[in-house]
Amino acid sequence: xxxxxxxxxxxxxxxxxxxxxxxxxxxxxxxxxxxxxxxxxxxxxxxxxxxxxxxxxxxxxxxxxxxxxxxxxxxxxxxxxxxxxxxxxxxxxxxxxxxxxxxxxxxxxxxxxxxxxxxxxxxxxxxxxxxxxxxxxxxxxxxxxxxxxxxxxxxxxxxxxxxxxxxxxxxxxxxxxxxxxxxxxxxxxxxxxxxxxxxxxxxxxxxxxxxxxxxxxxxxxxxxxxxxxxxxxxxxxxxxxxxxxxxxxxxxxxxxxxxxxxxxxxxxxxxxxxxxxxxxxxxxxxxxxxxxxxxxxxxxxxxxxxx
Amino acid sequence: xxxxxxxxxxxxxxxxxxxxxxxxxxxxxxxxxxxxxxxxxxxxxxxxxxxxxxxxxxxxxxxxxxxxxxxxxxxxxxxxxxxxxxxxxxxxxxxxxxxxxxxxxxxxxxxxxxxxxxxxxxxxxxxxxxxxxxxxxxxxxxxxxxxxxxxxxxxxxxxxxxxxxxxxxxxxxxxxxxxxxxxxxxxxxxxxxxxxxxxxxxxxxxxxxxxxxxxxxxxxxxxxxxxxxxxxxxxxxxxxxxxxxxxxxxxxxxxxxxxxxxxxxxxxxxxxxxxxxxxxxxxxxxxxxxxxxxxxxxxxxxxxxxxxxxxxxxxxxxxxxxxxxxxxxxxxxxxxxxxxxxxxxxxxxxxxxxxxxxxxxx
Numbered sequence: 082x083x084x085x086x087x088x089x090x091x092x093x094x095x096x097x098x099x100x101x102x103x104x105x106x107x108x109x110x111x112x113x114x115x116x117x118x119x120x121x122x123x124x125x126x127x128x129x130x131x132x133x134x135x136x137x138x139x140x141x142x143x144x145x146x147x148x149x150x151x152x153x154x155x156x157x158x159x160x161x162x163x164x165x166x167x168x169x170x171x172x173x174x175x176x177x178x179x180x181x182x183x184x185x186x187x188x189x190x191x192x193x194x195x196x197x198x199x200x201x202x203x204x205x206x207x208x209x210x211x212x213x214x215x216x217x218x219x220x221x222x223x224x225x226x227x228x229x230x231x232x233x234x235x236x237x238x239x240x241x242x243x244x245x246x247x248x249x250x251x252x253x254x255x256x257x258x259x260x261x262x263x264x265x266x267x268x269x270x271x272x273x274x275x276x277x278x279x280x281x282x283x284x285x286x287x288x289x290x291x292x293x294x295x296x297x298x299x300x301x302x303x304x305x306x307x308x309x310x311x312x313x314x315x316x317x318x319x320x321x322x323x324x325x326x327x328x329x330x331x332x333x334x335x336x337x338x339x340x341x342x343x344x345x346x347x348x349x350x351x352x353x354x355x356x357x358x359x360x361x362x363x364x365x366x367x368x369x370x371x372x373x374x375x376x377x378x379x380x381x382x383x384x385x386x387x388x
Numbered sequence: 389x390x391x392x393x394x395x396x397x398x399x400x401x402x403x404x405x406x407x408x409x410x411x412x413x414x415x416x417x418x419x420x421x422x423x424x425x426x427x428x429x430x431x432x433x434x435x436x437x438x439x440x441x442x443x444x445x446x447x448x449x450x451x452x453x454x455x456x457x458x459x460x461x462x463x464x465x466x467x468x469x470x471x472x473x474x475x476x477x478x479x480x481x482x483x484x485x486x487x488x489x490x491x492x493x494x495x496x497x498x499x500x501x502x503x504x505x506x507x508x509x510x511x512x513x514x515x516x517x518x519x520x521x522x523x524x525x526x527x528x529x530x531x532x533x534x535x536x537x538x539x540x541x542x543x544x545x546x547x548x549x550x551x552x553x554x555x556x557x558x559x560x561x562x563x564x565x566x567x568x569x570x571x572x573x574x575x576x577x578x579x580x581x582x583x584x585x586x587x588x589x590x591x592x593x594x595x596x597x598x599x600x601x602x603x604x605x606x607x608x609x610x611x612x613x614x615x616x617x618x619x620x621x622x623x624x625x626x627x628x629x630x631x632x633x634x635x636x637x638x639x640x641x642x643x644x645x646x647x648x649x650x651x652x653x654x655x656x657x658x659x660x661x662x663x664x665x666x667x668x669x670x671x672x673x674x675x676x677x678x679x680x681x682x683x684x685x686x687x688x689x690x691x692x693x694x695x696x697x698x699x700x701x702x703x704x705x706x707x708x709x710x711x712x713x714x715x716x717x718x719x720x721x722x723x724x725x726x727x728x729x730x731x732x733x734x735x736x737x738x739x740x741x742x743x744x745x746x747x748x749x750x
Contacts, residue, residue, distance in 0.1 A: 136733065140476045142454045165741075167750045233557065233617045255603045338604050338747040346744075352447035353564065354740040355454070 125368070132158055132361035143357050158362035167346070168363065172370060174341040178257070178332075179325035182264040183272075186321045187314065189265065190272035194313075195306075197273070198280035209277070212270050224263055224334050231259050231335070255337035263331040268324065272317040279313025280306075315381035319374050327367060343367055412437045413671035416452075416460040418658065419444050419607060420630055421515070423684075423691035430678050436671050444607040445562070453478040453663060460663055461672035464514055467504040467657040468565065468728040479510045480664045486673035487512070489680035492700035501657045501697070503727060511659035512676060513697030515626070515689070518717065518725060519566050519654040522609070522628030525643040527556045527619035541574045541649045544622055547597050554600035557618030562604040564743035565728055566654055567594060567622065573652055573726070580729040584738060591742035595749075604747050610634070616642040625714055626694035633693070646714040652724030657697070 095105065133154035134143040144153060162168040197208045215223060230236045231253040238250035253259050283306065291301040307314075329344030336342070343363065350360035419442040427438045441460070443449050446469045452458040453465070453473050465473060473479060484490060490512065497516065498508055505511050521543055528538060531552050542549050550558055560567055569579035572590035581587070602618060609621035613631035615638075621628065625646060632644035660679060662672045678684060686704030689696045695715050702710065709715055717725065731739060744750065 138472060138476045138733070140454050140456050140478055142476065167744060167748075170750050232612075234615060252602075338598070338601065339749055341748050341750060349740070349744060352445070352451055353743070354737065355447075355450065356737070 128361045128364055131357050132365050134358045136356045136358050141357065142355055158358045159366070161359060162362055162366060168343075168366075171341050171343045171346045172367070175326045175328075175343040176370075178260060178264070178340075178342060179322050179328075182261055182268070182325050183318050183322045185261065185265045186269050186272040187318060190269055190276060190317060191314075194273045194276035194280050197277050198283070205281075212273050216270070220267065221330065223267070224331060227259070227263055227266070227335060228254065231262070254335065257336065257340055259335035259337075260332050260340055260342075263335045264321075264325050264328060267331065268321040271320040271324075275316040275320065276310065276313040279310045279316075283309060312381050312384055316378060319378035319381070323371055323374055323378070326371065411435065411671070412439055413668050413675045414439045414441070414459055414461045415675065416441050416443060416449065416458070416463045418442060418464055420610070420627075421464070421658075421692055421694075423687040426679075426684060426688060429684065430675065434671075434674055434678065436674060438675070457665055458663060459667060461666040461668045462675050463661055463663060464658050465511075465661060467501055467659055468730050470511055470659050470661060471504040471730045473661075474505060474510050478664060479661045480666065480669065481509050482511070482662065482676070483673060486670070487677045487680065489677050489682075492680055492682050492685075492698050494697050494699040497657075497697040500655075500727065501659065504657070504730070505659070511661040512680065514658045514660045514679065515692065515694035515696050516655065516657045517625040517694050517715075518648050519561065519570065519622065519624055519656065520628070520646060520648045520714065522613055522621045522623045522631060522644060522646050524556070524613065524616060524619040525645050526641075527616075528553070531556065531619075538645060538647050539650050541570065541651050543620055543649075545571060545574045545593060545597060547600070550597050550600045550620075553620055554602075556620075557602040557612070558600055558620045559602050559609045559612070559618055560594075560604050560622045561606050561624075562747075563606055564739050564746075565731070566656075567746075568739060568742065569726070569728065570622070570654065579652075579654070579726045582729065582731060582735045584735075587735070587738060587742060591746050594746045598746060598749070613644055614638065614640075614642060616640065626692050629693035629715070648714060648717050648721050648725075650724075652721075652726060655725035655727055 098104070098108075130146050131143055133156065134146065135153075135155060135157070136142060137144055146152060146154065193212075197205055197212075200208060228235070232238075233250045233252060233254065235254075237253070238247075241247045242250065253262075287305055287309070288301055291305050292298075296304065327344050328342065329348060332340045332342045332345055333348070336345075347360055347363050347367075350356050350363055354360075413436050415438055417440065421442070422440075427440055430436070430438060446466050449463060449465055450469055450473060452460070453463065454476060456478075470479075493512065497513055501511070501513050502508050521538065521541070523538055523543065528536060528543075532549065543553070544550050544558060544560070568587060568590040570590075571593040572581060572586055573579040575589055575593060577586045577589060606624075607627070609618060609623055610627050610631045611634070612618040613621055613623075613628065614634035616635075623631075623646075625648075628644065628646040632646070635642040635644055660676045662669055662676075666672050679688075680698060682698060682700035683704055685696045685698040686701040688694075689701065689709060690704075690706050693709060693712075693715060696705075713721065
């Protein structure tokens, strides 16, 4: 009796909603959809709008989309990007830096994840805590800390010189090496966590079966562990690769003048050149560039969910 | 050291502002660009809370001004940026009846600033300075000989000389409208020229020395010079003096010098202006008038080592500063200073594109 009373208003509402073709399932989906609409689609459309405007000295510094009821749009900014090799080179260089950073993060992250996943329970939690601990400090501060470590008279050079390993300080700051260090350091947890989540599910029985059938540990690792952890590898790699491509802070703080990355180009277009339309066109092009790896990530996730 | 003190005051002022939300003035100034007690004195005298925020490049300020609704009441753009932002409609004309301290200002310097802002309608001079060369005295003597006199742009623009300094760190400002004209001037061209071949010649010179340049940045060199991490910076006069000051305070054996090269240098004005949509325009006027007080301006100059445009403040400025030709140049040196040229949109693009090429080699 009580159940009926409690649920009857809900049923009435559900019936009311159903009359408009709405079901409870749709309401649940509506929240993330609304989120996407407000925080992704709307900003995207705003940027898209600016990317087809002309720059001008005004506030804001670009031409309006609607003038006297007609649409004023140009693809000149995209054409400009295409004509000047700078942008293509910057995209290419960003992809290169992101790719090698991802490979390095995988090489460092895989053994760490494997070790954590194979550790006994109390130790495992402690190790995982250590991985996420750096997140308690601001990302910006941590990058600044690297400046202190890597600079000419920084901690690293002082230590190496003290132990007589080098005579002259190494110039690491303002080079691509510093950018790689910064990116790999910053995004390593994003590699480790999905890999760990995958490796911890690895069934010991499969490894034992492999050993029983005569495979050595190395053969087992490459023929059983790696293939089974492939969804984790793909997910971790994409989580490193995607943000690394558009990275601005790390190349701006640690990189040198010739570190060519699309995030820096975007900054220059927006701030130094005051050319918001070209900056927007660069951003849209970058987004399209990222769609492919994001699709790969989604496919890997779907596959991971199935197994 | 100075920076941390400044930061602490900023935080306390920001916290205070929350309590009395209505009677505030939101100030957006360059980093390390005010005396330690200026804001405190202003609050004590007027009862208006100051929310003080800082930036380190004109570009960042400009993006906020062009977006609008920045929430700031007083901002400090450099003269050529001011001119463009005025054209975009970013500022409101000053109500001079609320600025009685205008009588303190130096008529010649205000006339200089009026080149960018006709009749000084939108802004008054906060500080002014030059873009010259800061250097580590010891490191230069070690690499170029004890007798080498630093008095020329040779130090950064002569590939033979700059290459000898590359290992100890040479930096340039990340400001194309200052660096390219300086290079053009070194080549004997008019630094205010907008001719494409002239601009390209300047950029080509910069490209030829680029292999010896550690980085392009407009504020990082202050700390790096002071710590001895770099040895030559093209920089803003007062910033280099701050590096000098910090090195002295740290007693780390680093001796810093600043020179306005004999070939001449850029002279610029940083201007106090009120955004068109400033929420507390009245308080903004009160603040600007307060800054133009002779003693207050003198205190700021004594602290930041930048020249000001306030004639009445000069007797209160330390002798050490007024006699420093890096801050108040001699008449001969003044004659060789140039002011920056505001470019049209096409030249602007040429200059920034050339600059990207200089920086990245692309």
